[in-house]
Amino acid sequence: MKSTLARTFLAAACGLACAAGAQAQEKVTYMTNWYAQAEHGGFYQAVATGIYKKYGLDVTIKMGGPQVNIFQMLGAGQADCVMGSSDLQIMVQRSNGLPVVTLAASFQKDPQVLIAHEEVKKFEDMKGKTILIATTARQGYWLWLKNKYGFDDSQTKPYTFNIQPFVADKNTVQQGYLTSEPFAVQKAGVKANTFLFADHGWPSYSTTISCMEQTVKDRPKAMEAFVRGTMEGWKSFLADPAPAAALIKKDNPNMTDEQMAYSVAKLKEMGIVTGGGAAKNGIGSIDPERTKANYAFLVDNKLIDPAKVKVGDAYRLDYINGLKVMP
Known part of the structure; x- marks a missing residue:
């Protein structure tokens, strides 16, 4: 009888713990820069395979598109983080008055x-x-x-x-x-x-995780989990893209299996995710010297005002440096 009561108590305790764990999932909304496609695979993979959930996150991916200004959406609080087409783009946005900061860059090479x-x-x-x-x-x-x-x-x-x-x-x-x-x-x-x-020689990083500065300040653990989960998602996606592909085609019914296969093959062949600094420092890594070169390009071409943005303001490399999710 004691054994039965003990098992009942443990089952109830496990049920409560599981319920508490489910309630503890922190919501994060990430907005992409285009319709769902293989180039967003790591994010979709982390949703499809439960990687984000493993790190306590309930992630929603919103699609961008040609008529969607993702930075307006970010500034209006419609997304927690967005997919910058390049890290240069993020510095321009910051110079224009949007306090956005880049935490990681999924693509070592701009495609x-x-x-x-x-x-x-x-x-x-x-x-x-x-x-x-x-x-x-x-x-x-x-x-x-x-x-x-x-x-x-x-x-x-x-x-x-x-x-x-x-x-x-x-x-x-x-x-x-x-x-x-x-x-x-x-x-x-x-x-x-x-x-x-x-x-x-084009130095731009691409497919960034870029968030409002205040979000990073207020939710550091969630941002840390999101960065880690995303990079694990990319590693998983390149090994087996099928889980992400199913979600991508659900969001974007125009995506074909043939296009998906072509895109994944090119990402691998050209080392878009796994080349460059990723081979040594892990997927998503950002080289400070490269950010300085990008900053200099923007200043030299009068695309940003150096009085309004410094290179160190536009990045928070502590979220990706040392993480080392290796290809």
């Missing part, structure tokens, strides 16, 4: 590319050709391309996220993401070459 028809063998061959770029690029990588390769503003026309103008005109070059537009161009039957900026 930004230019795509050209097959006769173009190098960046220098693009001089005189029409280059389709988004408006936002004029305040970022376009300045780098101009400085490095002598391109001119007169070459550019707006990129509308439609590959047809490129397909129809061999004198046209267009921007793209390593894991996305080259696949669409390939499917259209066009022979093209892809030029990854990161392999030619």
Whole structure:
């Protein structure tokens, strides 16, 4: 009888503990910079496999998109953290008055590319050709391309996220993401070459975890757990993307298995997540010297006011340095 009572008591105690654990899950909302895709895989994987829950978090991923200003959403309290396209972008936002800080960078290499028809063998061959770029690029990588390769503003026309103008005109070059537009161009039957900026000196980190400064101050444990869970999510995703893929396709029904497989293969092949500093310091790591180079680029091109933002203000590297989730 005592044994029965003991088992009953233990079962009740376990039930209460489990209920308390469930209630203790802290909510975190993360907003991506585009529709759900493989490039967001680590975040979705950490949800799908329970990694975030393991660290006491109940994470909601909100999709961004071409008409969504994620920084307005962040400032309005609609998200706890957002996916910066680059760490340079975050410093610009901070210079503009939004107190946002970067905790980690999932991508060691920015996947930004230019795509050209097959006769173009190098960046220098693009001089005189029409280059389709988004408006936002004029305040970022376009300045780098101009400085490095002598391109001119007169070459550019707006990129509308439609590959047809490129397909129809061999004198046209267009921007793209390593894991996305080259696949669409390939499917259209066009022979093209892809030029990854990161392999030619573009220093930007990408796919950041960037949060309001006050959030980091008020919720340090949650932010620490979110960073750790995300990096473990990326490691898990690259080993087996299936759990994340199911959630990604649920959020974005237009995502195909073929596109997903192509994107994952490119992430692996080019070391987007696992290359660079990740090989030595772990996934998500940020090199302070590289942040200084990015800061200098922004100051030199008058994209930020050095009186309003210092390089050390834009990062909190204590959340990722020493974590060392190794590839």
